[in-house]
Amino acid sequence: MSCLYKLENIEQYYDGKKVLNIDTLSLHDNQIIGFFGPNGSGKTTLLSLLSFINKPTSGKVSFNGIENNKLDLDVRHSIVILPQNPYLLKRSVYDNIIYGLKLRKKSDNLKELVNEALALVGLDSSFSTRKWSALSGGEAQRVALAARLILKPKVLILDEPTSGVDTNSAQLIKEAILLAKQKYNTTILISSHDHNWLNHICDERIALFQGELVQSGSVNLLFAPWGKDENNNLVKKFIDGQELVIQNSTDKKTDSVVMINSEYITICKKGCDDMINQDTLMGKITSIHQESSSDNLLVDFIISGVSFVSKLSRIQMQEQALLPGDNININIDTSDVCWI
Amino acid sequence: MNLFTDGFDQAIELLVSGNESVYSAISTTITVSSWSLLISLMIGLPLGFALGYYNFFGKAIIRTIVDTLLALPTVVIGLVAYTMLSQAGPLGEYNLLFSQEAIILGQIVLGLPIIIALTATQVESVDKRLYSSLKGLGAHSFQILTATLIEARFGIMTAAMTAYGRIITEIGISMMVGGNIKYHTRTVTTAIALETGKGEFVTGIALGLVLFVVALIVNITLSMLKRSWTQ
Numbered sequence: 306m307s308c309l310y311k312l313e314n315i316e317q318y319y320d321g322k323k324v325l326n327i328d329t330l331s332l333h334d335n336q337i338i339g340f341f342g343p344n345g346s347g348k349t350t351l352l353s354l355l356s357f358i359n360k361p362t363s364g365k366v367s368f369n370g371i372e373n374n375k376l377d378l379d380v381r382h383s384i385v386i387l388p389q390n391p392y393l394l395k396r397s398v399y400d401n402i403i404y405g406l407k408l409r410k411k412s413d414n415l416k417e418l419v420n421e422a423l424a425l426v427g428l429d430s431s432f433s434t435r436k437w438s439a440l441s442g443g444e445a446q447r448v449a450l451a452a453r454l455i456l457k458p459k460v461l462i463l464d465e466p467t468s469g470v471d472t473n474s475a476q477l478i479k480e481a482i483l484l485a486k487q488k489y490n491t492t493i494l495i496s497s498h499d500h501n502w503l504n505h506i507c508d509e510r511i512a513l514f515q516g517e518l519v520q521s522g523s524v525n526l527l528f529a530p531w532g533k534d535e536n537n538n539l540v541k542k543f544i545d546g547q548e549l550v551i552q553n554s555t556d557k558k559t560d561s562v563v564m565i566n567s568e569y570i571t572i573c574k575k576g577c578d579d580m581i582n583q584d585t586l587m588g589k590i591t592s593i594h595q596e597s598s599s600d601n602l603l604v605d606f607i608i609s610g611v612s613f614v615s616k617l618s619r620i621q622m623q624e625q626a627l628l629p630g631d632n633i634n635i636n637i638d639t640s641d642v643c644w645i
Numbered sequence: 646m647n648l649f650t651d652g653f654d655q656a657i658e659l660l661v662s663g664n665e666s667v668y669s670a671i672s673t674t675i676t677v678s679s680w681s682l683l684i685s686l687m688i689g690l691p692l693g694f695a696l697g698y699y700n701f702f703g704k705a706i707i708r709t710i711v712d713t714l715l716a717l718p719t720v721v722i723g724l725v726a727y728t729m730l731s732q733a734g735p736l737g738e739y740n741l742l743f744s745q746e747a748i749i750l751g752q753i754v755l756g757l758p759i760i761i762a763l764t765a766t767q768v769e770s771v772d773k774r775l776y777s778s779l780k781g782l783g784a785h786s787f788q789i790l791t792a793t794l795i796e797a798r799f800g801i802m803t804a805a806m807t808a809y810g811r812i813i814t815e816i817g818i819s820m821m822v823g824g825n826i827k828y829h830t831r832t833v834t835t836a837i838a839l840e841t842g843k844g845e846f847v848t849g850i851a852l853g854l855v856l857f858v859v860a861l862i863v864n865i866t867l868s869m870l871k872r873s874w875t876q
Contacts, residue, residue, distance in 0.1 A: 356781060358777070358780045358781065381783060382783045384783075385781060385782060385783065386780075386781035387781060388774065388777040388778055388781050390774055391774065391777075391778045391781075392772055392774035392775045392777075392778040393778075394775075394792065394795075394796060395796055404782060404792075405782040405783065408782060408783055408784055408788055409783070449778070452782065453781075453782070456782075462781075
């Protein structure tokens with residue numbers, strides 16, 4: 306892996322308001338990198354800088370060691386972005402898909418390439434004759450993705466690719482992304498607020514909050530509203546009545562955001578007598594997958610509808626024999642959380 | 646009422662008989678109007694796109710000026726064009742006064758604000774996601790312009806039809822800088838004015854009907870084109 310992007314001292318302002326502030330960030334090639342965070346955290350702004358659609362107000366974005374203002378057209382054409390809720394031209398699916406190729410003055414084997422791109426996103430070749438207006442939301446999103454994949458880009462940037470699409474389309478989009486990486490060695494940068502979806506697909510995850518990089522890796526973000534307990538500590542009150550008390554938080558505001566590393570969360574299905582105490586919570590496992598950067602496993606679970614992720618070793622997993630759907634006991638160590 | 650029915654009968658007769666002066670006026674009208682519209686589109690579409698797409702200092706002022714020019718009387722444009730093209734004017738050396746080129750120049754001034762203003766409105770109303778999608782595929786400014794104009798083609802066509810309607814029916818410019826010279830610069834509208842002045846109301850109405858039919862043919866053609874695009 307080599308360094309593909311390097312961002313230094315990036316500041317971006319809109320109407321005088323700072324929306325992005327990154328001291329330094331390096332992104333490596335041939336990876337799927339996910340950016341997650343709540344609305345307004347700066348994900349879309351960051352992606353617009355990485356796609357070189359916008360220039361930062363100050364700071365430097367380098368691509369393969371070349372600064373953004375020195376990139377030639379070929380390099381710029383090797384980076385494509387699928388914006389959130391992409392627009393399809395008022396033309397046929399075929400014309401939409403070949404539009405990027407026409408911009409690049411390529412005209413060979415167009416029909417074959419279109420069919421290949423449609424197959425990548427799980428659409429039949431008969432779709433190519435359809436009008437833009439005859440597509441469902443999920444189909445339109447996949448056609449827009451096919452219009453990017455046909456370009457076999459070096460970098461594919463996807464801004465909330467699964468927003469507003471059904472589960473099936475989200476799954477097909479995920480498969481198309483993985484195939485693109487495999488077939489074309491494409492580096493893929495994805496933003497999403499769907500933490501679980503990103504966990505399943507990304508080699509690396511980067512959290513953003515209020516325009517700042519928070520942390521890479523598997524983290525949990527807990528947002529307001531917060532209550533207060535008798536000791537004036539912040540308390541997260543779940544819908545089912547369970548409560549999570551954040552230790553040493555008497556001086557924190559009730560609009561704070563708490564970041565909990567997945568390693569600080571202990572889960573247990575059986576033989577849990579030793580760990581159960583008055584603060585233990587109950588939840589249900591939704592999915593289990595391997596962390597791409599290590600041999601550890603990431604367990605996604607929900608507590609009363611709120612998603613969390615915990616990191617376990619393979620040995621811990623085998624001991625517990627955890628499966629999706631299992632009810633589990635959860636201890637969250639809140640004595641060393643990060644405040645945002 | 647007889648005036649109208651007689652006018653209608655005479656219009657048919659004039660067209661069927663192949664009356665030379667009538668066909669000359671129709672030909673001149675269509676020629677100068679089409680050139681005016683074409684040149685107005687060539688200049689107005691990029692300017693309208695720029696006005697609608699980009700944000701720049703003074704945009705609101707330019708927009709106000711363009712909108713104001715929409716209401717400019719044709720006789721005023723004719724007067725200004727006459728002043729410019731007369732021997733004492735800055736363009737006098739080109740000897741364009743009382744020529745079809747002079748009418749075209751004046752009609753461009755008439756059509757240009759319509760094309761610019763309506764194109765800018767169309768571009769402003771285009772879904773903003775179009776621009777981010779095109780940029781995301783690597784399109785540069787000119788490619789964004791052409792794609793935007795194609796996306797907004799129905800609105801642009803309406804702008805063109807509006808401009809054509811105003812141009813083909815104007816009289817002030819044609820009369821002042823064209824001079825109403827038979828077989829040369831006489832248009833249908835100036836011919837109507839002449840015939841009415843002579844008391845030949847029936848001929849005037851006949852020519853009016855001819856103008857109406859010409860406008861109708863143009864609009865039907867454009868509507869059919871629009872329908873074929875949508876299907």
